[in-house]
Amino acid sequence: MIPLYSAQQIRDADNFAINSLGMPSIILMENAARSIYENVILNLSEKIEFKNVGILCGKGNNGGDGFATARHFLNNGYRVIIVSLGTEEELKGDALVNFRILSNIISFYPESKIIFYESVKDLSDLYTCDLIIDAMLGTGSRGELSEPYKSIVDKVNEIDCYKIAVDLPTGLDLEYAWGETIFNADLTITLAELKNGLFYSKGYKHSGEIVKGSIGIGKKYFEQLSVSEYLIEPEDAYFGIPQRELDDYKYSAGKVFVIAGSANLPGASFFTANSALKAGAGACFLAFPNSIKVLAQEKLEGAIVLPYNDNSKGYLSIDNCDEIREKIIWSDVTAIGPGLGREKETQEAVLKILSENKNTTFIIDADAIYALGNNNFKEISLKGKVLTPHHKEFASMLGVDLTKLNKEQMSIGKNFAIETGCYLVLKGAPTIIFTPEGDALINTTGNPGMAKFGSGDVLVGIIAGFLAQANNLEDALISAVYLHSLSADILLEEKTELGITPNDIMENFPNAIKFIRNSFIQSY
Template sequence: NGGDGFVIARYLAQHGVDVSVYLLAERSWLKGDAAANFNLAETLGIPIVELPDELSFSRYKEEIAGRDLLVDAILGTGLDSEVRGYFREVIDFMNNARTPLFSVDIASGLHTETGRPCGICVQADATATFGFAKLGHMLLPGAEYTGRLSVIDIGIPPYIVQYVDPKNQLLTAGKIRSRISPRDLQAHKGQTGHVLAAAGGIGKTGAAAMTAMSALRAGAGLVTLAVAQSLNASIAAQATEAMTHPLADDGKGFLGGNNADEILSLLSDKTCLALGPGMGTEKDTEKLVHELIEKSPVPVVADADGLNNLAANTAVLAKKRSEVIFTPHPGEMARLADANTADIQADRIAAARAFAQNHQVHLVLKGARTVVAHPDGRAFVNPTGNPGMASGGMGDVLTGMIAGFLAQGISTESACHLGVYLHGAAADIMSQTRGPFGYIATDVMHHIPETIRQVIDGTFKDIAHDCHPIF
């Protein structure tokens, strides 16, 4: 990154800025572009101070800390080991100097692929990167170390991007906008999809209701809830625009294997199955989930107990008849992958991609910067959403949204992308209008149509609105 630092110093000097370069090496160590740009900076009379070790650096700490801005051009995107010794001391000093920090390409010490500090990392106020954003800029905690991100166009031709066919991409408002088609003026509810949701159990009737209502808010024409008979009245009262189909439960308050045939028959005229929210994890419910995943004639969106009931036997996925979308949070993902949550969070993209490819499912790994991985190995990072979403029911809303889009005939991939992006975008709008926290899942649910409108007309801006969609 040193070469970039010298170039920046040169341009600043040419614009009349008082600039000095503090070289954390001896000039004789420089090679290639770094050496060439060192010579240009020196020719222009830019002060360059060689500080190759801790002792020499200590003599200039006060001077460096007194600058109005520090440009971090120490370590670049190739870093793959822990920052130690001298560089660690310098980064620690910079972070504590209380001087604004501007990083070049990536904050020194930040891992480009995972977004995790390599022992220590510059806490940048802003970062300028070249060509494309890097994964480490978008994933957390990398985004927190990056600060405000700007992507500089360096003239890479569009056909090169298409030729490379990158496996990691960023969901953008433009990409989402292109997947929302206008309704035919003669459209009616029979043409806009019919979701069947098998959901709800004792103490979690709201999960079923939110799933159903979110599918409707996402544009599904009809939703039918397959629910335990003893809970029908409660669920029907909460989901007034949805239909219910009560199933025998012997008063137990949960669905079981004996309901499988009836649910499968209900799917004969449906376009999507939403499975799992609030169902419970009784042994008989586990049997039901296995049978529905295996035999469903329509695409399945599985969340919560639709996942927990599969964790001990993911082999059933090899028998599935239709496409399946999983929407786990990190804890559910850990159970599905027989791993621990820390390992999942350490490399979210790798975890999501591996499971999606191994089991040929679409995997939505929820959390800060939700990852959507597909069976072909491609992965997408979502830039929308905020910490105010850390409350119960948000996952039920997402399940309903994805199912609602899927039911309308939208592709499985696009339904995942639309659901994830718009779910987070609705929460971002709530955060701006209601406050950073305290809004709840139904607030987000009710705001789905307005969010769709803002994305269509371009008034919604996510945090990465000026970034290229390729990593």
């Protein structure tokens, strides 16, 4: 796991360097500037050709980083256009020092210039640049952008060139990973350590590739800090892959029971049941309406249909609970919800099943999540269960506004998992796993091709298959989430994101396992 740090922890690191290590703040700024320059050269030298660099500099220390970075580009032969949002009289401290040095040096480079911003017309020279560096606002910025920043970001986002953010894209509130107007970075060079708000929600969308820059204090200081947010690494996925024994047989290799599907939504259940077997489960039963069982028999690839008497209704009702109870007890893991439908009788059945089987490892998805709404989740023990909603389903279940959830997903997700004792897999871009201990584990694989009906049903089946074989639920859950998305990433070698289907992800899943195994087998 790669730890992620809050903006406050990074600011505290600056204070530690200055007050405890005795490093002058101007040295920290110079270290940052050199690191920014070196990272730009390292990351762009093989991607684009550039000789013209635009730098947007704010009035604070982030702007000071920009002024100092401009000096390094000038000294190495680049044409640099600096747009300063502050006049010399408005700048202070280290930012002022670096501005004055830059003002003196730039006189030797007549093709480069400093422009003091007054209106968006002053951004016209940036259209001549091959790349633009955003050094306007740093980790102290909060809330929505005011003017002139909003107008500047809107205008610069229209310019067709490579864009780089220093520390974070201007307009991104790191505390919530949110903002309405945000600089669209292709690359973010985040200083000191990786910051949590860059990796989910609007940070994930606007930060582009993220690399770590340095202020010169090393790793030891950060290693002693307490964190609760992490990035999932390939190594984590490797160690969560179930291991087969030589004497395993179908019932010892993981037993999965899937309660899913209805006459109106039959397909989801097939994705879930088939994916459980693709993930290695030895046996899988699908509870399915008897009146349409022929559909399941045609679509299942090894899973067995357990038909229940639906009286030709085409959906699960509370009268069917006794019919399927034995298989719930039999299973190592029961997945419930995909395509079940939202009839009142079905919702009552879901609540009865969950309340009567407290010790069963359930994966609760889709229409079973819906059944937990209206505060029903407070009446049922979710301890040790896995919930897999997408954002809209989770917001509806909690009865909160979707925008509020999106903005506060980190705190809401953590609190829910802690209070209920469940594992919450909040599906999205990216998917985040919230643990009962209060950790948030951010998935690092996946692409827009997964945004299709059925992808989540495949994930539920993969999670069920892995958990049925697992000695450690959390390790298996992490691996299942990572590999599900990795399967989609591998498909990009042959397809575009537009052509990836849930069935493709399911069929390619064994290759994702093989890819990770082959990547690490030589090392362990």
